[in-house]
Amino acid sequence: MSSENLDIAYVAKLARIALTDDEVERFGAQLGDLLGHVATLADLDLDSIPATAQVVESRNVVREDCERPSLDRETVLNGAPQRQGAFVRVPRIIGQA
Amino acid sequence: MATIAKSAAEIARAVNARECSAREIIDATLSRIEAVEPQVGAYLSVLGRQARESADALDARIAAGERFPLAGVPLAVKDNLALEGTVTTCGSKMLERWVAPYTATAVRSMLAAGAIPVGKANMDEFAMGSSCENSALGVTRNPYDLQRVPGGSSGGSAASVAAYEATIALGSDTGGSIREPAAFCNLVGFKPTYGRISRYGLIAFASSLDQIGPLTRSVEDAALAYDAMAGFDPMDATSVDRTVEATAGTLREDLRGLRIGVVKQFDTHKLGAEIDDVYDRALHDLEALGAEIVEVELPTADYGLATYYLIAPAECSSNLARFDGVRYGLRVDGVDVAEMNERTRAAGFGPEVKRRILIGTYALSSGYYDAYYVRAQKARTLVARDFAKAFERCDLIAAPATSSPAFRFKSKSDPYSMYLMDYYTIPMSLAGLPALSVPCGWVTPEGGERPMPLGLQLTAPLFAERPLLAAAHAYERATKHAAKHGTQLPEAAR
Numbered sequence: 206m207s208s209e210n211l212d213i214a215y216v217a218k219l220a221r222i223a224l225t226d227d228e229v230e231r232f233g234a235q236l237g238d239l240l241g242h243v244a245t246l247a248d249l250d251l252d253s254i255p256a257t258a259q260v261v262e263s264r265n266v267v268r269e270d271c272e273r274p275s276l277d278r279e280t281v282l283n284g285a286p287q288r289q290g291a292f293v294r295v296p297r298i299i300g301q302a
Numbered sequence: 303m304a305t306i307a308k309s310a311a312e313i314a315r316a317v318n319a320r321e322c323s324a325r326e327i328i329d330a331t332l333s334r335i336e337a338v339e340p341q342v343g344a345y346l347s348v349l350g351r352q353a354r355e356s357a358d359a360l361d362a363r364i365a366a367g368e369r370f371p372l373a374g375v376p377l378a379v380k381d382n383l384a385l386e387g388t389v390t391t392c393g394s395k396m397l398e399r400w401v402a403p404y405t406a407t408a409v410r411s412m413l414a415a416g417a418i419p420v421g422k423a424n425m426d427e428f429a430m431g432s433s434c435e436n437s438a439l440g441v442t443r444n445p446y447d448l449q450r451v452p453g454g455s456s457g458g459s460a461a462s463v464a465a466y467e468a469t470i471a472l473g474s475d476t477g478g479s480i481r482e483p484a485a486f487c488n489l490v491g492f493k494p495t496y497g498r499i500s501r502y503g504l505i506a507f508a509s510s511l512d513q514i515g516p517l518t519r520s521v522e523d524a525a526l527a528y529d530a531m532a533g534f535d536p537m538d539a540t541s542v543d544r545t546v547e548a549t550a551g552t553l554r555e556d557l558r559g560l561r562i563g564v565v566k567q568f569d570t571h572k573l574g575a576e577i578d579d580v581y582d583r584a585l586h587d588l589e590a591l592g593a594e595i596v597e598v599e600l601p602t603a604d605y606g607l608a609t610y611y612l613i614a615p616a617e618c619s620s621n622l623a624r625f626d627g628v629r630y631g632l633r634v635d636g637v638d639v640a641e642m643n644e645r646t647r648a649a650g651f652g653p654e655v656k657r658r659i660l661i662g663t664y665a666l667s668s669g670y671y672d673a674y675y676v677r678a679q680k681a682r683t684l685v686a687r688d689f690a691k692a693f694e695r696c697d698l699i700a701a702p703a704t705s706s707p708a709f710r711f712k713s714k715s716d717p718y719s720m721y722l723m724d725y726y727t728i729p730m731s732l733a734g735l736p737a738l739s740v741p742c743g744w745v746t747p748e749g750g751e752r753p754m755p756l757g758l759q760l761t762a763p764l765f766a767e768r769p770l771l772a773a774a775h776a777y778e779r780a781t782k783h784a785a786k787h788g789t790q791l792p793e794a795a796r
Binding site: 220222235239244246251260261263266280283284285286287 | 495644
């Protein structure tokens with residue numbers, strides 16, 4: 206439970222957030238501080254304790270495999286930042302710009 | 303004469319009896335909003351035209367003989383709940399102009415019961431915060447002292463009801479986001495059992511913790527809203543398929559036969575003499591109403607915060623991955639998709655959201671997953687077990703809702719000091735328990751001039767909403783703390 210290895214620039218890359226130099230410094234310090242606080246969990250003997258993902262018993266939910274109305278395509282596409290016809294338009298994914 | 307200072311129960315009765323129209327109630331509420339909103343800032347958008355149209359439609363149906371449990375009740379909707387055709391921002395630049403293409407199930411249930419949305423309420427961005435100061439889109443002030451925060455993250459919801467700009471507000475509570483602002487704004491704030499109210503249409507923050515609930519000026523109104531919203535919804539995979547008993551008709555006047563647990567680890571002495579006195583008096587009042595006070599232990603109470611601040615950010619980092627500039631919301635262009643993603647998220651998210659995504663990403667990353675996330679999930683098991691054991695000795699648990707009354711703007715500059723505000727509400731969230739805050743007294747904060755409200759948090763075992771609301775009602779009726787001081791605003795028409 207150590208925070209020595211907190212490489213904030215690497216974590217930001219995983220999270221796909223571009224950080225400024227100032228943010229790298231500030232968030233790095235703040236997250237290091239928080240990790241110091243959460244390190245108290247090391248005091249608990251948890252070896253034989255099962256993990257809880259969710260507190261209320263639940264089961265897998267499937268719906269009947271039948272046609273039903275979905276959201277209106279035009280309405281949904283109008284919420285996209287950029288569209289082209291019936292598609293959402295995005296910048297180049299493969300190859301050079 | 304429209305009486306917006308009345309309760310939801312009274313408004314619904316009058317509108318159903320055609321003593322006044324829903325339109326009159328809505329017009330009066332919209333006038334109130336116009337008058338006080340410049341000072342309060344509870345709303346990110348006000349739905350004037352839609353509200354008037356809905357009121358007219360409701361009046362026509364009532365004239366035709368239909369009746370509704372919340373007929374004509376003005377409703378504030380936290381802006382992380384989808385309402386078709388309205389801008390639903392989550393308090394974020396990421397969704398500043400996003401129009402919801404559908405309506406959340408909980409909101410739909412309130413509409414079906416006759417409630418009328420008058421506005422979308424301000425909130426901490428993506429519901430992350432305890433003061434509402436993390437909203438990227440507006441400042442909301444506490445109606446009891448405009449120099450102080452309303453609490454968070456459902457700060458706009460709380461301020462709207464406290465300022466009589468709505469009668470019921472919907473909020474969401476992940477680690478205290480309904481109970482804390484309710485305590486700060488002299489309201490009842492109720493978080494039902496996890497899974498009782500559908501989360502379909504609630505923009506997700508931490509899915510294993512998020513729960514929708516009402517903020518109201520009375521327990522009876524909270525019960526009416528709960529009765530309207532609780533129930534199974536196939537659109538939410540975690541919605542609980544279990545019978546819901548109506549609560550509004552079962553509220554009690556005394557607490558005879560009830561054992562109320564006081565948590566040994568929640569020592570209120572450390573909160574200062576004045577606050578300690580308020581909570582001491584609350585226990586005496588519960589006893590005077592016939593309850594037996596017993597001491598219970600939550601040995602892992604002090605680990606709640608650490609557990610929560612790993613689990614909630616981990617889930618948030620996963621949930622908020624969808625805001626990538628592709629399908630909805632903000633996009634900042636880049637040479638390729640990766641750069642577009644990074645720039646969009648840099649510009650669209652505020653500092654607290656970024657912090658939580660980063661901590662969550664770290665806690666879930668290769669090499670740290672077991673040490674942080676799994677460890678927190680195991681600690682969560684212990685917290686839930688502690689409560690189960692405590693409830694062998696008592697029917698309800700009484701605790702403070704917050705460690706202080708509402709604080710001044712910008713007084714918690716370090717993130718961890720803000721996280722500490724959730725100390726008393728987080729354990730219940732981790733265990734999924736139903737819990738509410740009910741007004742329990744007033745203190746004048748150091749350096750403050752006005753008395754500020756405090757909340758008593760009552761917690762029940764899973765699915766025991768009925769005895770929880772019943773007890774809170776008895777306490778509220780006997781003590782009437784909420785009525786002892788007014789807001790800084792002009793009085794609402796009675």
